[in-house]
Amino acid sequence: MRISKRIASAAPLATTAMHGRVDQMKLMGQEVIDFSIAISHFAAPESVRDAVSEMALRTVLPYTAVGGAHGLRVRLAEKLSTENSVDARPSEIIVTNGAKQALYEAMYAMTDPGDSVIVFRPYWPAYLATSRLLGLEVVLVDLPEVLTGAVLDALPPARLLILNNPHNPTGKVFTRDELDALESWLARTGCAAIVDESYEKLLYEKSHHSLSSSARWRELGIVTLFSASQSYAMMGWRCGFAVGPADVVSAMETLQGPITAAPSALTQVACEAAFFSGEPHRLVSDYRARCALVMDMLSPVPWMRVRSPESGPYIWVDVTALGCDTVAFAESLLTEKHVAIMPGDALGMPGFIRMGFISDDIATLRKGLAAIIAFGPQMKQNNR
Known part of the structure; x- marks a missing residue:
């Protein structure tokens, strides 16, 4: 079947594609911590x-x-x-x-x-x-x-x-x-x-x-x-x-x-x-506390440059100090550690990664962050 030129040259959104891969891994029985997208652990109002x-x-x-x-x-x-x-x-x-x-x-x-x-x-x-x-x-x-x-x-x-x-x-x-x-x-x-x-x-x-x-x-x-x-x-x-x-x-x-x-x-x-449900105070308070936790864990990491966000469910991290391809970093992290992040290449900025911090519980958040922190030096060593 002939596919039109306007769609044949298009590609699925990298953000949804990564989340789809995580879903497939989970369907296969694998445990994955997904920071690639922001899906709230809160229920709708x-x-x-x-x-x-x-x-x-x-x-x-x-x-x-x-x-x-x-x-x-x-x-x-x-x-x-x-x-x-x-x-x-x-x-x-x-x-x-x-x-x-x-x-x-x-x-x-x-x-x-x-x-x-x-x-x-x-x-x-x-x-x-x-x-x-x-x-x-x-x-x-x-x-x-x-x-x-x-x-x-x-x-x-x-x-x-x-x-x-x-x-x-x-x-x-x-x-x-x-x-x-x-x-x-x-x-x-x-x-x-x-x-x-x-x-x-x-x-x-x-x-x-x-x-x-x-x-x-x-x-x-x-x-x-x-x-x-x-x-x-x-x-x-x-x-x-x-x-x-x-x-x-x-x-x-x-x-x-x-x-x-x-x-x-x-x-x-x-x-x-x-x-008309009112300001989401409890949700924002929870996110603010999670954001502070992420900043506390990531700020001392020497190969990360991170600034506390003024809003939103993501942390944007400069990892250029690793000297590696951030797509390769994300792929290896997912394959070896079962932690998903979004490489900055998908958002127009190679050398950066985006991490959502509002899914799952605090213990899972800590575990995923610790895995990323430990994985960075491994990637840097592999690139020498």
Whole structure:
């Protein structure tokens, strides 16, 4: 069977591919500690489970409008106003099967093949994969310590810029000043923006600000993505939404209609319950303690350079001192020690590794970290 050129040249996301390999090893009876992805050991909020259980017992689960039930979009507009200082109408919101669908639809609606899109490195791999599927020219830019007007003015012309705030994998949270600089640059250049705020609740230090809280977000062409997956421990529920200018959201609905139509009625009920379940204080407190444990174990390691993240479920580690290929490091670690990590190559930065620290129990976390720490010198010796 002939496969189209546009998909034949594509490859599965490295992040999901590694997790798939771990699942296969487990199915074969092998014990594996999986730091390659972030799957919370917390359950979804009780209010979510209760709401979905009640809905599932109804005789009829209805279709809704493609962009989501009107009542849900009204409620999400309330969330945006209260929590993100974003003034949006229900018609400017679309409910999706997770943030990935919202990302694909927004990029499809906002670009044409051959357009340039700016992506900061290291990146979430879906940004690159989606760009390539859509025939876009990706401009990779190293994530700066501080996003300033001077940094932005050095960027080449582009149709679209993608910002992850809070940032996966580094855990950086952009300040209000940085977002103000970005807003001014967008106004000067006419470049549009997609801002992925999937980690908005997983904050350890700084406050989170939305770029779309700007009064000019519509005219600047800013689309913001939200997800329940990480902030509410709902990875498998596939529950997200986007807010953007009405014409962009309408175009996204046109695309979503023939692909999935609206998310399921159960997903939409879960979406409302999640985003109105309150701040995930216990979850964040647990993650903060785990993060401190990871930092305590990794900071003294001479071949690791690590900075405590301001948010998120990952630790981003510079291991260039090992002098080895980080893909080979990850492969050998998985094969020999049954510990999975994500090589930075998959996120655009060879010489780094990403480790999720929110799965399993503390004893397993310690065991996996100890295995990595002990394995590094072995890899370094093998490379001599």
